[in-house]
Amino acid sequence: MAQETITVYAREEPPDRWDAAIFLAGPTPRSPEVPSWRPAALAELRARWRGGGRLVVFDPEDRHGIQDDYTGQVDWEERCLHLADEVLFYVPRDLDTMPAFTTNVEWGMWHDSGRAVFGAPPGAPKNRYLLHYAEKHGVPTATDLPGTVAAALDRIGAGAPRSGGECAVPLALWRTGPFQRWYGAQRAAGNVLLGARVAWRFGDQWGLRVRVRVTAEDRVKDGELVVFRPDTSVVVLYRPGPTLDETTVVLVREFRGPGATADGFVHEPPGGSGPAGTDDPPAVALAELAEETGLELPPGRLRAYGDRQVNAAMSAHRAHVFGAEVTEAELAELRSAEPQGAAAEGERTAVEIATFGEIRRRRLVDWASLGMIAGVIEPGNGAGPG
Template sequence: MSHEPAAPASVAAPAPGRPEVRVVHVGQEPPESWAAAVYLCGPTPADPAAPSWRPDAVEALRSGWSRAGRLVVFLPEPAPGDGYPEYPDQVAWEEDAMRRCDVILFWIPRDMARLPGLVSNIKWGAWCDSGRAVLGTPPEAERMDYLLHFAESLGVPVERTLSGAARAALREVGPGAVRTGGERAVPLTVWRTEPFRSWYAERARTGDRLLDARVEWYAPPAGPEGAAAWLLTATVVERAGAGPGPSVVRVLAAQGQGMLM
């Protein structure tokens, strides 16, 4: 994900500026734009007195982010002094944040007695083949063979330290790309591809606006010369007065070519 082709003039590109890291806790609204977004996924200690690993992950990302623009880090934990939202609201927030992220950094220091991380298994299964996962797990973590097997078979970066996992996430992000509003729902794995850029440049040329998007399916490039394949559902508002309201379109990219469905 770290090599970005030149963007059409009508598509937002990384803007000059100083590096910024913005932490978004569960229940909070994200900023209106960012250059990159990382979600910190993994078990949270059930004991409030036990320290979470996520502050150290944030600091590792903060120290490693030297690119111009904003890096957003999503934490499924409340801000200091706040409480968790109602469980359905928390799940909805987590799912929405993960689908918008460029990288989902899994850190699973599994200890079956103290930190089993069973929910993390479900989330790993949902996102391991998304092209956006990074798996971090220390050597002593228990019952990780199955996850490591699929990480290897899918080409997911694996690191054995938290700082190494943060560096791997930033390598996947690379320079990022500024996205605003509905563009934030298009991860870099799709945003950087030529089929998406061509489709979006044409929509932008006619004055259309992207409200939201969801990657329904993704397949990584088959080899260094290959192209990623993906299916994107996009909600678009046509130029003022051209239509009755937002429309939903599906865009498919395969063999380096894009088409509407």
């Protein structure tokens, strides 16, 4: 698609495809004698857009200067804010002509969305509080309009072609591996994404409400929440026993907020997610094993057992499961291990060792962990009594 920039003014219908979308958030003049900053922003965006495709800019000012539909305006702004890949806040506040009271509310709603940039002239009053939260949440900032536009386009990069319901998925989520794997599976099944809206974001975790045409059933499923987070890598350490129930398994005990167990702790095989962008499950597995138990193993000791979703009714992420048989000496080392974990991140883990029979009878682990353990140690699957 040829490079182009399209402006969608207040209450106008967005197009059905684009590579990137920006919302121009900030104060709007209420008097024709006061010039708006948005025409200059549009000119900057047209001059700087190098994505090679279609850039859509949502401008909440009316094309003809008419402001006579308050509810329609608010609804349009809410819709287009959610459609935007980046919300460009520029706040040349003037307490007499552009006090930006509504902008303050919008900033409070979008500053931690992961898709906001903030700019304001150094002399604009009453922006200190906004700048404080920009710094706190890592929002790119600038002191002039060209710098603010550049910050937004820098994060957008080349964009990504999307159409229909795909346009409702912001680039920050669209580009992640977890989303693309989920969406690839949906398309392979013949399903169609009709719409979506981000419900929440926390770091590298997203909650997305989706509207999907389920082609095989000829119906539309609406409103379900899909959680996207990095995949996990899990290591089941075991020592075979005479029977399956006598096979010894290594667990870690850790406090996790969602845990609702009798002792208040979660009991599970060691594992976790790597840093953002990591796509090397065996390396993540070995790193998490060392971090949570203190045991360092060479890569050749791991055996891969594949990956599956952990909770397919809610989260799209997968657990990559590995197994490793340990020696009696290593079991002894693990039994005497001091508490481990990434203390700087609030993680504290303790090694627990139990037989598979004890794990089942004492209900030590959740169903997902029980399935991972059983999948590794079951007879004929490379572990357990043969």
